[in-house]
Amino acid sequence: MTSTFCGLDFGTSNSTIGLMQAQKAQLVPVEGADVTIPSTLFFDFEENQAHFGRDAIATYMEGGEGRMMRSLKSILGTSTMEESTMIGSQRKPFTAVLGLFISHLKAKAEQQAGKELTHVVMGRPVHFIDGDEDADLKAQTTLQEIAMDAGFQQVEFEYEPVAAARDYAQTVSDEEIALIIDIGGGTSDFTILRVDGQTKGSKQDILANTGIHVGGTDFDRWLSLARVMPHLGYQSEMLKEGRLMPVGYYHDLATWQKINFLYDHKTRADLRHLRREAKKPQLIDRLIELLDLREGHRLALGVEEGKIALSEKLSARIDLGFIEQKLKAEMDRTDLIMALDDGVSRIRATIGGALEQAQVRAEQIGVVFLTGGSTRVPFVRQSLLGMVPGARIIEGDVFGSVGTGLVLEANHRFG
Ligand SMILES: Nc1ncnc2c1ncn2[C@@H]1O[C@H](COP(=O)(O)OP(=O)(O)OP(=O)(O)O)[C@@H](O)[C@H]1O
Numbered sequence: 472m473t474s475t476f477c478g479l480d481f482g483t484s485n486s487t488i489g490l491m492q493a494q495k496a497q498l499v500p501v502e503g504a505d506v507t508i509p510s511t512l513f514f515d516f517e518e519n520q521a522h523f524g525r526d527a528i529a530t531y532m533e534g535g536e537g538r539m540m541r542s543l544k545s546i547l548g549t550s551t552m553e554e555s556t557m558i559g560s561q562r563k564p565f566t567a568v569l570g571l572f573i574s575h576l577k578a579k580a581e582q583q584a585g586k587e588l589t590h591v592v593m594g595r596p597v598h599f600i601d602g603d604e605d606a607d608l609k610a611q612t613t614l615q616e617i618a619m620d621a622g623f624q625q626v627e628f629e630y631e632p633v634a635a636a637r638d639y640a641q642t643v644s645d646e647e648i649a650l651i652i653d654i655g656g657g658t659s660d661f662t663i664l665r666v667d668g669q670t671k672g673s674k675q676d677i678l679a680n681t682g683i684h685v686g687g688t689d690f691d692r693w694l695s696l697a698r699v700m701p702h703l704g705y706q707s708e709m710l711k712e713g714r715l716m717p718v719g720y721y722h723d724l725a726t727w728q729k730i731n732f733l734y735d736h737k738t739r740a741d742l743r744h745l746r747r748e749a750k751k752p753q754l755i756d757r758l759i760e761l762l763d764l765r766e767g768h769r770l771a772l773g774v775e776e777g778k779i780a781l782s783e784k785l786s787a788r789i790d791l792g793f794i795e796q797k798l799k800a801e802m803d804r805t806d807l808i809m810a811l812d813d814g815v816s817r818i819r820a821t822i823g824g825a826l827e828q829a830q831v832r833a834e835q836i837g838v839v840f841l842t843g844g845s846t847r848v849p850f851v852r853q854s855l856l857g858m859v860p861g862a863r864i865i866e867g868d869v870f871g872s873v874g875t876g877l878v879l880e881a882n883h884r885f886g
């Protein structure tokens with residue numbers, strides 16, 4: 472017997488949806504047998520259809536005509552959300568694009584449940600937008616409206632790290648103070664809670680929630696600007712003394728959700744003009760070539776792959792042969808550490824804020840529970856764990872803990 476509620480983790484990079492099945496919170500297969508799906512859409516202009524997840528990435532990489540979209544969660548709460556985007560010859564509001572993705576997940580879960588799902592607890596970061604409560608509320612309201620439009624009748628929210636805490640608390644046997652660390656694609660979120668072993672975490676005492684809009688997609692951007700964009704003219708000199716190439720193009724190209732904005736005619740016309748004023752026009756030609764080929768996402772995927780490779784290896788190489796024969800970008804762990812240093816300091820400060828809010832000292836943290844793909848970056852991990860040297864480390868389900876916790880939360884509220 473399954474119920475009519477679910478938990479839905481709409482992530483910047485990956486999403487999950489889950490149900491209570493046989494009295495257990497279980498994530499649903501959403502792409503083949505996989506219970507996670509990249510939060511990615513590709514609108515195929517040739518077939519006039521939308522592809523989702525890994526299939527979207529593969530179809531884009533095959534080189535078909537179409538529009539690739541990723542990291543759409545990052546535009547919630549920003550003015551871009553009110554805009555629309557060209558999909559072939561049609562204009563589609565961003566809300567409708569997000570709606571397609573949420574509907575796709577809902578349909579997968581309904582297939583599994585064998586019935587319509589009416590109630591959902593969705594995850595949300597502690598801050599969609601840093602330091603702007605109005606924009607933050609707007610982000611949540613927009614996501615709620617999108618979910619209602621997708622057919623849910625009741626849409627509630629829970630902080631993502633609190634959901635992860637619920638997943639963690641299922642297994643606790645002693646009373647202890649836990650720090651939940653969730654470093655995802657878009658945000659880094661923290662919860663400090665006291666868990667009570669006897670009640671198996673059902674009586675959770677949340678002491679603090681903090682978060683910052685820094686995550687793996689920012690790591691991609693900083694690494695790209697440091698090691699890849701210079702090959703395309705970033706920070707290169709202009710003929711006019713003391714002038715450098717304008718930086719905006721490179722920042723957009725290194726930012727997942729902004730790549731498509733560079734494919735307009737004006738940008739290309741401006742760049743053709745700028746190349747004539749550049750000391751090394753051949754570098755700007757590479758940028759123009761990349762945009763002509765609409766390969767911005769291929770580049771971003773390459774950078775992300777390079778970053779992920781650096782979690783295992785000391786150096787990585789990104790093949791840029793699709794822009795110019797034999798072109799490649801090389802990077803090592805030191806490059807990554809330098810690119811991430813400032814962002815990681817801000818993440819550490821946010822953990823410091825959580826300790827302050829909870830009024831606990833670092834030594835009182837008995838256990839750290841890690842989730843989110845970006846906890847796999849060794850430098851990030853070491854820097855953060857260094858703040859609580861005495862704590863036991865528990866590895867959560869990197870891509871699934873938040874989703875599982877949301878199902879438990881939905882069961883608590885609607886079950
Ligand atoms: N082995 C790895 N090494 C480094 N980074 C990784 C690794 N695996 C995944 N990542 C990064 O983790 C991020 C995705 O993590 P996750 O799926 O937890 O995020 P999300 O839940 O979609 O985002 P958010 O919760 O912030 O909205 C991506 O930036 C990805 O590049």
Ligand SMILES: [Mg+2]
Binds near residue numbers: 482656
């Ligand atoms: Mg997440």
